[in-house]
Amino acid sequence: MVVIAPPTSLSLSSCKCRPSFNPPTLSKLLFPKPKPFTIVAMSDDPVLEWILTEGKAKQISKSSPVGGGCINLATRYDTDVGPFFVKTNRSIGQSMFEGEALGLRLMFETNTIRVPKPYKVGSLPRGGSYIIMEFVEFGAARSGQPALGKKLAEMHKAGKSDRGFGFEVDNTIGSTPQINTWTSDWIEFYGKHRLGYQLKLARDQFGDSSIYEKGQKLAKNLAPLFENVVIEPCLLHGDLWSGNVTYDKNGEPVILDPACYYGHNEAEFGMSWCAGFGSSFYNAYFEVMPQQPGFEKRRDLYMLYHYLNHYNLFGSSYRSSAVSIIEDYLQMLKI
Template sequence: MLPLALKSTVESALRTYGDPGPLQPPHPVSGGDIGQSFRLETPAGRYFLKFRTEAPAGIFTAERDGLERLARNSRSIQIPEVIAHEGPEKTGTGWILMEWIEPSSIQPHGMAETLGRGLAELHQHTSSVYGLERNNFIGLLPQPNRQRKKWADFYRDCRLLPQMEIAGKRNRLPPDRNRLLNRLLDRLDNWLDDSTISPSLLHGDLWGGNWMVGPGGAPYLIDPAVYYGHREVDLAFTELFGGFPNRFYDAYREAFPLKTDYQDRKPLYQLYYLLVHLNHFGESYGASVDRILKQYAG
């Protein structure tokens, strides 16, 4: 149910946007684990609203910034327009309002190619450092982005180590897992050679649920956790749970070939997302975490 105070706030935001309303009864839709999601309608148009009553401070500001950064740097892949949002400034009710993308169940010929080439184009936007000017979130968990010159340092200090610390606080770090994680952190330089890596703009949370086919068969990216990092991280996550057409990978490699030893690093990059899932959802992901740790540090 949409709280009355939030409904009034959203209506005010829509009037500023140029839609006089009024809002019709909202339609609940699926929208991930961050909050409740609705399709909103007025006589003039449709919109997507996501909100959470106990939202971490700044989570929807981070989402807005990520979407707008992707939109500025993406030519082939579409990004939903953000209309308004509320941070929140401190833990409490936050929300984000954006254009409604009518989903299509039809995946026309060429869509996967557009998606793959579009991601390759995105990854060719680079920076001189890894990270970002601001921290953001991966799901509901904080994602620190302290900028680093060296990729191995960034991946250790801003990706694996923070998730390891969260796992410890949530009693999801038994002795063997803790020992192998520490050993892996000490050995990251063995696998991450900065001379062959440059900071690419990443979506950051690129699983099968964070892209969709919109009107006319256009691919859209949603729910980013952006930063500048090794582009293989995005590719590795797309392969973890599936949901991407085979032609997507062919088109990506044609536009921006991968190093021949990508497969050697892929599980190492999937480890970050498995730790995130371990911390979000529990021990059902523990065996996958342990398998990767044994592969690299056993």
């Protein structure tokens, strides 16, 4: 149960149409003094309960929907201790948000690029789950792409793993499961848990045995693309496109909605086809993380994972791009 007192913004005393005699007693009845807007959270609303207890808020002045997502509902809660950002999903358990919260926390702890600080993940009483995090006030992109490239490279440099390639938990890329089983070899990890998983999904979902067979040939013969390359497990955002990049009120870059794992730093550019990264971004990035031999040859390989995922999520309009990349690599590698 949630009890809501009348908001301060709703005051009938501002009405211009009033009786000319306006008796004092009637005025007090019709136009009572506004009361503070307070939400009292009971046990059936864990989001409000957390905000008003562990979040240390005494009152919530407003809740507003926030647009931009296609998988979860997003809400801003304004309180006396500042705003909170909450995402809810009525059909998915909390494991999805647990993976997001872990990624946000690890990126936050690198103390490099700004990300929203996660506070709480939990289950909703009537099904589904939620995540509560810091609300970041957005502003103009004063620092632009050079700052984004530099800060991203600093995160990759600071976020390392001694367990190999993978992540503590499986998470999601969009709504597609992303398998993060720890693997000591990057080529094996990418071939099996990135390309291989998406190819199997396309075969099982669409009966697309053609893309599966061609893609598996490529996935099992990636080694020539990595000659003379030193690959360290770097903490990746994992889903870096223009919709997940913004700037705070100081004009500094902010990255949102991660699909984190530890992988080859170049894999971060796999969504560059809809991220708008320009030369100033890459120049700033490579000043911190130097470009390695064969970078240009691997760019489409990392795009392939995301084209396959878009094929599986949104249908056949992305199939031709994925097939074209696969066939180009099969020809290049003479497989």
